[in-house]
Amino acid sequence: MIQIYGAGVAGTYLYYLLAKKGIKANIFDTRKTPDCRCAWGFTYSEAKDLYSKIDLNLDDYILVKPKNLFVNDLVLKNKNVVIVDKLSLLSDLWSGLEFRESNSEIIVDATGAKRAFLPKIQNDRIMRTLQFLERHEKDENIFVYFERHGYAWAFPLGGEWHIGAGGAFENRLQEQIKKLREHFDFPEKESKCSCVGEVRMLPPSKCRPFVSGKVVGVGEAIGCVSGVGEGNVPALKSAEILSESLENLEIYEKKILGEFKWLEREQKFVDSALKGRPAYHLLPMIIAFESKRLFRHSIFDFLRVFI
Numbered sequence: 001m002i003q004i005y006g007a008g009v010a011g012t013y014l015y016y017l018l019a020k021k022g023i024k025a026n027i028f029d030t031r032k033t034p035d036c037r038c039a040w041g042f043t044y045s046e047a048k049d050l051y052s053k054i055d056l057n058l059d060d061y062i063l064v065k066p067k068n069l070f071v072n073d074l075v076l077k078n079k080n081v082v083i084v085d086k087l088s089l090l091s092d093l094w095s096g097l098e099f100r101e102s103n104s105e106i107i108v109d110a111t112g113a114k115r116a117f118l119p120k121i122q123n124d125r126i127m128r129t130l131q132f133l134e135r136h137e138k139d140e141n142i143f144v145y146f147e148r149h150g151y152a153w154a155f156p157l158g159g160e161w162h163i164g165a166g167g168a169f170e171n172r173l174q175e176q177i178k179k180l181r182e183h184f185d186f187p188e189k190e191s192k193c194s195c196v197g198e199v200r201m202l203p204p205s206k207c208r209p210f211v212s213g214k215v216v217g218v219g220e221a222i223g224c225v226s227g228v229g230e231g232n233v234p235a236l237k238s239a240e241i242l243s244e245s246l247e248n249l250e251i252y253e254k255k256i257l258g259e260f261k262w263l264e265r266e267q268k269f270v271d272s273a274l275k276g277r278p279a280y281h282l283l284p285m286i287i288a289f290e291s292k293r294l295f296r297h298s299i300f301d302f303l304r305v306f307i
């Protein structure tokens, strides 16, 4: 028997993948309702393929396919990013679950940034986020105001907008959002709701161990998050890898590190930039990889924003 803790992106996906294989698992989450409608940008082709393996059609949950990404003064063409209705998607997955806890041979830590069951990470790096839900009449693009220590965003949700910021300094988040509002003309509006969040900004190699005793981690608990905080597809992919490694957990770590070399590069770049010594030599590979997956951009575009 397998006990999954955390019914977010990775935990729910793992549960249904295991069910498909006829492997019995229990799942439990401390929340009573799924995480709310925070921004859920997905790389469409990857997420569509992964979710199809549990017979979920991602197209049923797409709110918007934004035309462009505005980053400071740059406009980049969107290739493959869609905004998904997170609440509906998770609610539908939760409707087929009954939260239970049991004594199990394997415990899966799918608790995201909390990493509630694996040993704590030395020098963990958790970035805080702050977000609001507002109504604005604007074209459906993604807007990002980027600074070296973090960025503020506005994601279209189909009429409503998810406006937020994340970064290294919690006390600067409001200021980052203010700059985004001024730059892209998002006047302050009454917010339907607001909340804070956290993202782990460490690559998998810095989140070891992935396996400790009978606990094994997946998703953001083991650092499956990109340098810009993209963790949805990595969480799904890591859950798929775990579902294929349960018989032999010794190979799990190797498989995760092999799959997520791109996360290592991106987090290394962010780390170097935060220290004021950007590792520019990593950019060609990062940009070649990400312009295939997300938005069309060149090194020149990147440097214009970054410098």
Ligand SMILES: Cc1cc2nc3c(=O)[nH]c(=O)nc-3n(C[C@H](O)[C@H](O)[C@H](O)COP(=O)(O)OP(=O)(O)OC[C@H]3O[C@@H](n4cnc5c(N)ncnc54)[C@H](O)[C@@H]3O)c2cc1C
Binding pocket: 005, 006, 007, 008, 009, 010, 011, 028, 029, 030, 031, 035, 038, 039, 040, 041, 042, 110, 111, 112, 113, 114, 116, 129, 130, 131, 164, 197, 198, 199, 218, 219, 220, 221, 224, 225, 229, 230, 231, 232, 233, 235
């Ligand atoms: C504001 C914000 C915006 C983001 N936007 C994007 C985006 O646009 N695109 C993208 O790709 N990524 C985005 N991310 C990152 C992405 O959401 C995460 O990386 C991803 O959800 C990680 O999946 P996970 O399953 O590992 O963890 P989560 O999805 O965080 O799930 C963890 C679950 O564990 C539960 N839990 C916690 N502690 C316990 C416990 N002790 N016992 C049981 N359950 C527990 C939680 O309630 C939660 O349901 C964003 C993150 C934030 C904070």
